[in-house]
Amino acid sequence: MMESSYDTNDSHYQSISYLGHCCNGIAVIHLSRHIPSNTLVAIKKFNMDKAKEDTVLIEHEIVLTRQFHHPNILPYLAAYVNGPEVCVISPLMAFGSCKNLIENHFTEGLPELAIAFIIRDVIQGLDYIHKKGYIHRAIRASHILVSSTGQACLTGFRYACQIVENGKWQKRIHSFPNSTANNLNWLSPEVLEQNLQGYNEKSDIYSIGITCCELGNGIVPFADMPTTLMLTEKVRGHPPPLYDSSTFQGLGNLELSQSPRNGEMGDSNGASSSNLQSKARIYSSRQFTDAFHSFTEICLEKNPTRRPSATELLHQSFFKLCKRGESVPDLLHPVMPINDQISSETDDWEAVLAAEKMQEMDINTCEWDF
Incomplete structure (x- = not known):
């Protein structure tokens, strides 16, 4: 329409x-x-x-x-x-936000192939806005919505800013986004540092890496960490890893002193010890592909010049997984999109009856922060 x-x-x-x-x-x-x-x-x-x-x-x-x-x-x-x-x-967007999917259905993280499809869509949208001269500055799971057909859409543009000023493309900008409290965990080190070097659209690529960890682990990165410590960890180049058998050495009995692929975990794991403990067995028994690990790591490079652009990211081997012919709705099964729970092909009276029955349906509310 x-x-x-x-x-x-x-x-x-x-x-x-x-x-x-x-x-x-x-x-x-x-x-x-x-x-x-x-x-x-x-x-x-x-x-x-x-x-x-x-x-x-x-x-x-x-x-x-x-x-x-x-x-x-x-x-x-x-x-x-x-x-x-x-x-x-x-x-x-009948599947809601990725945050909603994680909180209500995939508490240990989304399937890797579903993440590949979703992140590919997000990067295509991100590539578009970067070429339009904008930086998003708020990429995270709650700002990614999924339609009934499995198409992912990026939203949350109230924090976006222009790269172009007076008709000229700026190599660096220095404006700090207003009302950033909700986005701090996903922001890049160079945005948080607020120094004379400034930042550019590569800061969004770092946020893509953090979001991959969020989607893969089912945990908000740095969730229970003081803001100053989170900043210190990012500046030191210690982002959160993807949790699988390569980052957990034990099955079920998690020792917080273990060192995963990207460096020290300890208190820098980005989530509470109890939360990780409860999910340790799942993490320890699964294995993400090397392509997924490599994709996430290159996005989380501390030096923004070493991060690829959105266009370059689309050529990463991680997205070869999307050629398998599977669909996101199948990968999200048994989650049911809203439009399968209530048909739009109703007359007025049937719509009223449907509205009265909505409370009986399994439609979860959440912070649709788009």
Whole structure:
């Protein structure tokens, strides 16, 4: 359906279910039906009375996102004001965010092949915005959404910034993103250091590496580590590793003094000891491919000049896995996309009945922080 077919009349959108919240509670996301076209969409509603200093970020995100047109960038189909709320219409990404998939279904991490498909899509979107002259600065699992067909889309552009200034491409920029508290764990060392050397689009490549660890391990990197220690570890070149039999020497009885492939683990493992202990047996019994390890390690190079560009990353051997012909929905089985739980091909009365039954369905809410 063409973007122009989605209008800005709030009465044309029938709310079916609450999906989640984002932006520190400023916005809520609803599964809704666009009545004229009888299709399911996601509506993000920003309460501008709560936004305060985030108003500029919200405006920036909406304006910027609507300028992008790429299959792996989540489009905003329409935007309008309804009372104190700014409402943004986007396609329903029926598998939700990768964060949602990890928290509710794949607590030890997503299957490697699924990660290959998802990260390939993300990098294609990232390559597009880099060539448009923007740095994302907030790549993480919650900003990657997956459609019912398995296509991954990048979102979360309220933290993005331009590389181009006064018509000239800048080799380095020095602006520090506003409201970075939620993104610190994924930011590159050069962004966090805020020194005279500045940073460029290669900082997003580091965030790709951190996100690979997040998707592979099912754990937010540096989750239980003080911010200063996290920065120290990154500056020392000690990012978190992918956890498998090559990074765990024991089966089940984890010794935190063990040294995985990328250096000291100890307290620099990026997650609590108890969390790792509970997952140690799974980690110790699986084996990621060398291609996945190598891909993650090259993204997490401390020196940004040694990191490949997004274009170069697409030629990494890791993505040869995607030629096997398998699909992301099959790899995510038995997770069921939302649009398989409720059909958009209903009349008005059936939609009302479906809305009343939504609470009985296994639709998990989460921070859809897109």
